[in-house]
Structures are given as structure tokens and as C-alpha cells.
Amino acid sequence: MFTSFSRPQWAVGFAVAVTAVLFALPSRAEPAPPYEALIESLDRIPITVEAEALLDAANARAQQARALPNPSVSVETENVYGRGPFSGYDAAESTFSINQPLELWGQRGARIGAAQAEAKVAALRRDQTQWTVAGSLALIYSEAEAASLQYELAVEALELTEADANAVMLLIEEGREPSLRGIQANSEVESARAAVDEARANRDAAFARLTAAAMLVQPVTAIEPSLLNRSPDASFQAMGNPLTVQIAEAELEAANKSVSVERLRARPAVSASLGVRRFQEYDTEAFTFGINVSLPLFDRNKGAISAARAEERAAAARLTTAKLQTQANRSAAQARLDASITRIRAADKGVASAEEAYQLARAGFDAGRISQLELRSIRSALISARNTAVNARLARVRAEVELAGLDGRAPF
Structure with missing residues (x-):
């Protein structure tokens, strides 16, 4: 339970009983590793493995872009096996020639620059994936912890309801309450018991999600240390250029370089050749030189250039959208985080007040000054206040996860 929840002695007794029951259960698996340990093993998560593989592929393409075009070799024989003086092989x-394509007008540099720009985008997306997975793990971890706490609260609520029902039965036996009150009390106990079953199912489901998300070998049955009780680092300074904006800027740069590549592809393809010619009739050799230039009469790469420019405009629009949305989303996330912190303080005070109110109401009920309906209402308020405190802490984690994702970092 949260250390900020002040509990009277009777509540401590119930908590001890619940703890004894929990520890008496057979241990089927190890508790979940700490959140920091899960963050350190991000490289095992399939989505991060995929992002790392895509980065390796982009880096490999950037390396390949530096390669020069391969030369071609040709052997050609003329004036053989014809008629007259060319009837044999004597004439x-x-x-024998070597042909080397020439990348003029900066074609090679443009190709290298485009590949490097794509590799930069892949690197930023890899980082974004890592922080997204870290935030997802933080949220799943905290949800599992919250589900475990809500199960413990449901067990304690059942204990309180049973204790109140026993008190009602004593009053009925003494003739101070009608039998109808006993039926109502038993109905409340059954409802509380059903709530315990539901909370147990939710807890087991949350543990299963955490086991799958973190790729743990053994299923977890407990969460420690707590993430819900951890406060975000107030001294953290957000980066001047959020990661989402950096990715959009890198994509725009890559689109610009792609336009340059397509424009240069419309230029004539030039190749140079150097060879040796053997004159069989004169038993001698001579060198040959040549330049081969393509004529862009039919294919001027206009479609590819238009497509690249359209992608450039789309990238520019995405950048504008990212700048506008990121700033607004970050302000909203920061506001939600601040509100959640205030809500936690209010919820903790509400729990303390509800526990005190219930203690007084129970004493008044035993003395006959408080009705069963009033006691039930105050007990329900106590149960609601405790669950509200858990939900407030879960909301703080969600706000921190959202803010960390926008800043490009791991939560907490």
C-alpha cells in the first residue's frame, strides 16, 4: 500500500491479515524485475530489434552509395570469315576495351547524400522506437502495480464489509436491528467478494501483459519496487527541438536530397572507354579511345522528378504539423502531469479523512448512534477514496509517459 495512507489500528490489523494470506500462497514465479532492469533490456524487444535492423539496413545502403560504378570489358573482332581478302582470319x-561509366555533375555526391539522409532518419526513428517502448513498459508496469494494489484494496474492503456484517448480526441477535438488516449486510458481503474476484482477474491479466511485453521467462506475481510512488524528475529540462520535430526535419532533408538525385538522373549518362586494337594483317597494335554519351530524347525522368518534389512538399507539411502539434501536446502533457500531482495530494488527504470518518462511524454504529445505511455510505466513501488515490498515481505515470515520449527520453 502507499505509505502516505494513514491507517488506524483496526485497518493495520486487516492489512497484516491480508499480507499473511498473500505470503501463504504458493510462489509460482519471481516478482517482476525493477523498471530500470526492463529498460536495460530494451534491445530484446522485437519492435526495437526491428528498428535496429532497419537502421543497419539504412547504414548499409549509405555505405553502398559510396561504391563506384563497375567498369565493363568488351572484346570485338572485325573483318573475319568473309569474302575475298577477308575470307580467313589474316585481315x-x-x-579489347574497358568501358567506365562517369558520374558527372555531382551525381555520386547526390546519391551518397540522399543515402546518408535516409540513414539519419532511420537513426532518429530507432531512438523514437526505444523511447516509445520504454514508455509502454512504464505504463504496463504501473498498470500491473495498480491492479495489484486494487486487488489488495478489494480484499481489505471485503474484510471491512464482513466485520460490519458481523456487527450487524450481533445487533440483530440483541433485538436492536430487524432481520432485514442482516439480509442487506450479507448482500454487501457477497458484492464485496465478487469485487475481490474481479480485482484478482484484473491483476492476473495485468501481470500477464507485463510478462509478455517485457518478454520475461517466468510469469510475475508481484511488482517491486514501486513505480506509482515515484515522482518525475522536476529538474529535467526539455530539449529545444523535440524528437518528433527532428524526425520531420530529417525527412524533409532526405526529400530535398532525393529531388537532387532525380534531377541529376535526367542528365546524359557519360562513359569513357580505353582499349587496344590488334591488326592481324600488319602484326601490330594501336590504342583506342572513346566517349559514350546518352541522348535524353525520350526519357527525361520527369515523372520521377515530379514524384520527388511532391514527396518534398508532403515532408514540409509534416514538419509544419509536427512543430504545431508537438508544442501543443507537450504543454497539455505538462499540464496533465502538474494536475495529477495536485490530485495525488488531494487524494491522500481524502483517504486520511475517510479512514478517520469510518473509524468514528464504526464506533458510533456499535454504540447505536449511527445507522447501517450511514455506515455503509461512509465505508463506500473510504473504499472509493483509496481507489481514487491509486488511479491518481496511475494518471501521473501516464502523464509522465506522454511527456517523456514527446521529449525523446525514457520516463522517470
Whole structure:
């Protein structure tokens, strides 16, 4: 339970009983590792493995972009096996040449720059994936902890309801309450018992989600240390350029470089050749030189250039949207985080007041000054206040997860 919840002696007794029951259960698995340990093992999560693999692929493409075009080798023989003086091989002219494509007008540099820009985008997306997974683990971890706490609260609520029902039965036996009150008390006990079963199912489901999300070998049965009680670092300074905006800027840069690549592809393809020609008739050789230039008469790459420019405009629009939304989302997340902190303080005070009120109401009920209906209402208020305190802490975790995702960091 939260250490900020002040409990009277009777509540402490119930808590001890609940703890004894929990520890008496057979241990089926180890508790969940601390949140920090889960963060350190992010590289095992499939989605982060995928992001890392995509980054490796982008880096490999950037490395491949530096490679020069391969030369081609040709062997050609002329003036052979014809008629007259060319009937045999004596008048043959054989040419051996090497042809090397030339990347002029900065084509190679543009190709390298585009590949490097794509690798930068992949690196930023890898970082974003890591922080997203870290935030998801924090949320699942805290939800499992909250479900465990709510189960313990449901067990304590059942204990309180049974204790109140026993008190009602004593009053009925003494003739101070009608038998109808006993039926109502038993109905409340059954309702509280059903709430315990539901809370247990929710807890087991949350533990299963955590086991799957963290890829743990053994299923968990407990959460420690607490993440719900941890306060975000108030001294953290948000980065000047959020990660979402950085990704949008990198995508725009990559789109710009892609336009340059497509524009240069419309230029003529130039290749140079160097060879040796063998004159069989004169038993001698001579060098050959050549330049081959393509004529862009039919294919000027206009469609690819238009597509690249359209993608550039789309990237620019995404950048504008990212700048507007990120600032607004961060302000909203910070406001929700501040509100959740205030809500936690109010909820803790509400729990203390509700526990004191219930203690006085129970004493008044035993003395015959408080009706069963009033006692039930005050007990319900206590149960609600305790659950509200848990939900307030869970809301703080959610706000911190959202804020950390916008800032490009792990929560807490």
C-alpha cells in the first residue's frame, strides 16, 4: 500500500491479515524485475530489434552509395570469315576495351547524400522506437502495480464489509436491528467478494501483459519496487527541438536530397572507354579511345522528378504539423502531469479523512448512534477514496509517459 495512507489500528490489523494470506500462497514465479532492469533490456524487444535492423539496413545502403560504378570489358573482332581478302582470319582487327561509366555533375555526391539522409532518419526513428517502448513498459508496469494494489484494496474492503456484517448480526441477535438488516449486510458481503474476484482477474491479466511485453521467462506475481510512488524528475529540462520535430526535419532533408538525385538522373549518362586494337594483317597494335554519351530524347525522368518534389512538399507539411502539434501536446502533457500531482495530494488527504470518518462511524454504529445505511455510505466513501488515490498515481505515470515520449527520453 502507499505509505502516505494513514491507517488506524483496526485497518493495520486487516492489512497484516491480508499480507499473511498473500505470503501463504504458493510462489509460482519471481516478482517482476525493477523498471530500470526492463529498460536495460530494451534491445530484446522485437519492435526495437526491428528498428535496429532497419537502421543497419539504412547504414548499409549509405555505405553502398559510396561504391563506384563497375567498369565493363568488351572484346570485338572485325573483318573475319568473309569474302575475298577477308575470307580467313589474316585481315582480322581485334579490339579489347574497358568501358567506365562517369558520374558527372555531382551525381555520386547526390546519391551518397540522399543515402546518408535516409540513414539519419532511420537513426532518429530507432531512438523514437526505444523511447516509445520504454514508455509502454512504464505504463504496463504501473498498470500491473495498480491492479495489484486494487486487488489488495478489494480484499481489505471485503474484510471491512464482513466485520460490519458481523456487527450487524450481533445487533440483530440483541433485538436492536430487524432481520432485514442482516439480509442487506450479507448482500454487501457477497458484492464485496465478487469485487475481490474481479480485482484478482484484473491483476492476473495485468501481470500477464507485463510478462509478455517485457518478454520475461517466468510469469510475475508481484511488482517491486514501486513505480506509482515515484515522482518525475522536476529538474529535467526539455530539449529545444523535440524528437518528433527532428524526425520531420530529417525527412524533409532526405526529400530535398532525393529531388537532387532525380534531377541529376535526367542528365546524359557519360562513359569513357580505353582499349587496344590488334591488326592481324600488319602484326601490330594501336590504342583506342572513346566517349559514350546518352541522348535524353525520350526519357527525361520527369515523372520521377515530379514524384520527388511532391514527396518534398508532403515532408514540409509534416514538419509544419509536427512543430504545431508537438508544442501543443507537450504543454497539455505538462499540464496533465502538474494536475495529477495536485490530485495525488488531494487524494491522500481524502483517504486520511475517510479512514478517520469510518473509524468514528464504526464506533458510533456499535454504540447505536449511527445507522447501517450511514455506515455503509461512509465505508463506500473510504473504499472509493483509496481507489481514487491509486488511479491518481496511475494518471501521473501516464502523464509522465506522454511527456517523456514527446521529449525523446525514457520516463522517470
